[in-house]
Amino acid sequence: MFSRTFLPSEKQEVAFANISDGGIFTIIQFTYHTNSQMYGILKKTASKCSHISQTYSIGRSVEGKDLLAIEFSDNPGQHDLLEPEIKLIGNMHGNEVLGRQLLIYLAQYLCSEYLLGNERIQTVINTTRIHILPSMNPDGYEIAASEGHEYNGWTSGRANAQNLDLNRNFPDLTSIFYNRRRFRHFRSDHIPIPESYWLNKVVAPETYAVMKWIRSFPFVISASLHGGELVISYPFDLSRHPQEDRMYSPTPDEQIFRQLARTYADAHATMSNNDTERCGASFANKGGITNGAQWYSFAGGMSDFNYLHSNCYEITVELGCDKFPSEMELYPEWLRNKEALLSLMEFVSSCFYWVLLGANHKLQQAGLLFLLFISSNFFKLIFTELHRTLASIIEAQMKSRKISKILKTLTLISLIQYLYFCRVSAN
Ligand SMILES: [Zn+2]
Secondary structure, three states: OOOOEOOOHHHOEEEOOOOOOOOOOOEEEOOOOOHHHHHHHHHHHHHHOOOOEEEEEEEEOOOOOEEEEEEEOOOOOOOOOOOOEEEEEEOOOOOOOHHHHHHHHHHHHHHHHHHHOOHHHHHHHHHOEEEEEOOOOHHHHHHHHHHHHHHOOOOOOOOOOOOOOHHHOOOOHHHHHHHHOOOOOOOOOOOOOOHHHHHHOOOOHHHHHHHHHHHHOOEEEEEEEEOOEEEEEEOOOOOOOOOOOOOOOOOOOHHHHHHHHHHHHHHOOOOOOOOOOOOOOOOHHHOOEEEHHHHOOOOOOHHHHHHHHOOOEEEEEEEEOOOOOOHHHHHHHHHHHHHHHHHHHHHHHHOHHHHHHHHHOOHHHHHHHHHHHHHHHHOOOOOHHHHHHHHHHHHHHHHHOOOOHHHHHHHHHHHHHHHHHHHHHHO
């Protein structure tokens, strides 16, 4: 069968060798890539894996550069009922470059391994729709890259070409949430963007593109890859007390966020180690995860927006102290993060139902999921149309809030079942 040859790491590449038909030969170059090289690799990868992949643009940067995403799914270009969607974003801060490279390698890796018959990768791609945006800030990257690893300072290239910090540029829905939480029936999802945001703020095209993206796909899990620390931070990023800028400020879904953060930190080679040398703040005694506002508070972040405007759980992955590591570090960093990235993708499929259940604490939703679960497992292959019809009937019922007692009973059973399932799969 297939075997793999890892060339010495100083060569900065991995070859997938001994492929008899000669068509699946991939070399991942563990070097930095310019914007045009990145576009080339993503497009080439998608064409090589065209049955499971495609590229698409979510918009353009200030200087007109493409914000190019690549998607992996058994049905690229379409949302399958019940198939969770996940997104991975790199390089939001243009000078935090490791995440961008890791995501380029990840795209190449997913394609190659799928073709090589790696069952784990095939399962992930067949059960999840994965969207990868390696660079959210290609303009900023260009500035940082022109200085290079040796000379890039702490902030050069961080902002976009309008000098806007993209992770402060999203609508601040968290303040709205804090103001409303004392009212009955307040919601922690699908909070609309207030008019004042459009009137008072310069909205970066990169921010706008990502907001549109979030609204266009039913993402459930997301990770934004940054640099400068070694920790996973999760919402809320804005402190619940205006005068306290280091205050623990959990969302109503604290448990889900913690589990998601742990999934990455525990699978990372060093993030959860308590003997790891840290960059300044110490997260070692917390297992390498932290609530965002407890670390430092800020408004207008992307993660809080994802959570409050849609139903997507986004964590911020701080990949390491060095925002612009030397090229020699890229391959070792890939090895440190590969398992964590894969675990994150697997988390979404094993705990998808649980995630949704936890999201809203609604019996109705659990009941719906239970029925969808049954229909998907027993009928999907044979009665796809029936399945879709059933789903739309239940959805209509949900909208009109006519939920029967039977549905509520099923709900409780499914709740227990999924919690159990999730606990088992987490062990
Ligand atoms: Zn950052």
